[in-house]
Amino acid sequence: MTDFLAAEDRALLERHGLGNFDALWAKQLEAVDEPNTARGGWSSVFRLDLEGHGYYLKRQSNYQMRTLHAPFGEPSFSREFRNISRYENLGIPALKAAFYGERKVEGEVRAILLTRALDGWDDLDSLLQRWSELSEAQHSAIMNACGQLARRLHGARQVHGCFYPKHIFLQATGDGYQAQLIDLEKTRPLLFGLRDRVKDLEPLLRRAPQWNEAQLRELLAAYLVQSPDSSLIDTWLVRLTARRSYKGVR
Incomplete structure (x- = not known):
């Protein structure tokens, strides 16, 4: 080539x-x-x-x-x-x-x-390590940026395959954060709808124990374009929790 x-x-x-x-x-x-x-x-x-x-x-x-x-x-x-x-x-x-x-x-x-190089950007993993030092506004902006990134990824019919905190990079902007991905080696087309989407998102939640339910709802609200108290988000939380439990047993 x-x-x-x-x-x-x-x-x-x-x-x-x-x-x-x-x-x-x-x-x-x-x-x-x-x-x-x-x-x-x-x-x-x-x-x-x-x-x-x-x-x-x-x-x-x-x-x-x-x-x-x-x-x-x-x-x-x-x-x-x-x-x-x-x-x-x-x-x-x-x-x-x-x-x-x-x-x-x-x-x-x-x-x-x-x-x-993504100089001037922070990987989500490093932000999670100092999560308690960040403000509620920063928490909310980060959840929103991650949710929007996942929405654009899956909306383009792609599965990242390693959607982990260390592969998500964020940069503060005037009104929040922007996010992007690295390590695309395992990316593949999204073929199995909801199953693929849950499978891709769950590792992110499993590797971010700092996030409480309200913050997960913020992320899913941005991902699904729903209000945080939506019944659809309830359904997604049940699916993600079930998969997290299954992976934990394994």
Whole structure:
């Protein structure tokens, strides 16, 4: 496939000699965490800063996965890049890609995915850790932003597959928060209606024990475009609680 280089990032990357696959592969950087070696190859993430602009440079070698798109295997970044592009086309707020490319070098399959860093944004997980320090107005704005994000996701007939606090990023605005998603590798089409929607939302609630029922109702009110005391929200709470109990037993 042809390399992707976002028009908005081209000049900056080329100014630093990083506008192509070989240069990005050879760039010496310190990894932000331990390499992942679960698929028989390796995959690693690096921080790249250029003139005040932050990026995450992800490189992998022989880190393959089987998909319907590529039943004999493809780099996991390939699927993630397709999903990033799909989210952008569908208008779902999510991280943006600056570069994507693949190479086969003497039997080795290499892939690079460069994404723009969400500097100035907080992941929901970190906000939950200081939930008691936030005001009621902030709580309400965060619930509303998360509910609206889920509504746009499912309204576009997509299931995130890892709708966890650490994958939801929020930024304060003048009148609330805006939210977007990262880690789109497991995204798939929403095929089974209500079941898929409940299955996608429940892990978020399970990983946010700080939220009380009134706050969950706020989130669902934004998601379903209902008043917080709606009987429809009662039904959703029953379904989500049942699934949470089932997952807890397992």
